[in-house]
Amino acid sequence: MSGKKIKIGTLIVLRDIGDKMNVLDAINKRKSVRDYLTDEVDEKDIKTIVDAGKKAPKAGPFQITVVTNKELLNKINDHTIEGMKNSGNDFFVERASTPGYNPLYKAPLVIFFSAPDENIFGGLTASVSAENMILTAISLGYGTCYLASPNFAFQTSARDELIKELQLPPNLNPICAVSIGKEGENKFGTPQEEVDNVNFVK
Ligand SMILES: Cc1cc2nc3c(=O)[nH]c(=O)nc-3n(C[C@H](O)[C@H](O)[C@H](O)COP(=O)(O)O)c2cc1C
DSSP states (O other): OHHHHHHHHHHHHHHHHHHTOOHHHHHHHOOBOOOBOSOOOOHHHHHHHHHHHHTSOOOSOOEEEEEOOHHHHHHHHHHHHHHHHTSOOHHHHHHHTSTTOOTTTTOSEEEEEEEETTOTTHHHHHHHHHHHHHHHHHHTTOEEEEEOGGGGGGGSTTHHHHHHHTTOOTTEEEEEEEEEEOBOOOTTOOOOOOOOOOOOOO
């Protein structure tokens, strides 16, 4: 009987620690995750992540589109490869031709950000919202990657079809996306480098 009590107590303590990962821990833990397990992201966690994105600083209208539909994610993935191959940019052409490369990394959840052209701050607003979501997802135990490559899908002839399937009005332009899920083998992970790009003015 007493053993049971200890077990329950231990579980509560572990959950407590998980819930309390502070923002610096999440920032230090963050890295781009480019391979995901197929496990779906818990609905409650999706809500927590999206709510955090909505609390970011904002300037003007932008749209958050939460996609878990595998068929649509596969379609965007495939058109992204097509767009990258036709981009005329050597880096993207080579990446898109790498065997096994999937620009959406088969993540079970991808959150897309878009904004109307009139919002000159659409890209900035979407990005701060995306980072809030990234850090929240990490604090909940998920891996994430900030993605700009899906924009290539919207430069193909499939643009209108994809915008429609994302249930977006035609005047909204995709800006970036965030892939989220339990981390897999991370085959496409890159080593994190320390960049010297800070100057202090006193
Ligand atoms: C504007 C922007 C666009 C990015 N687009 C992609 C992308 O399309 N695909 C990808 O795998 N990573 C993308 N990244 C992630 C970077 O490659 C990654 O952050 C960088 O290599 C540093 O690695 P780290 O995130 O592991 O620290 C993007 C990052 C930024 C800031």
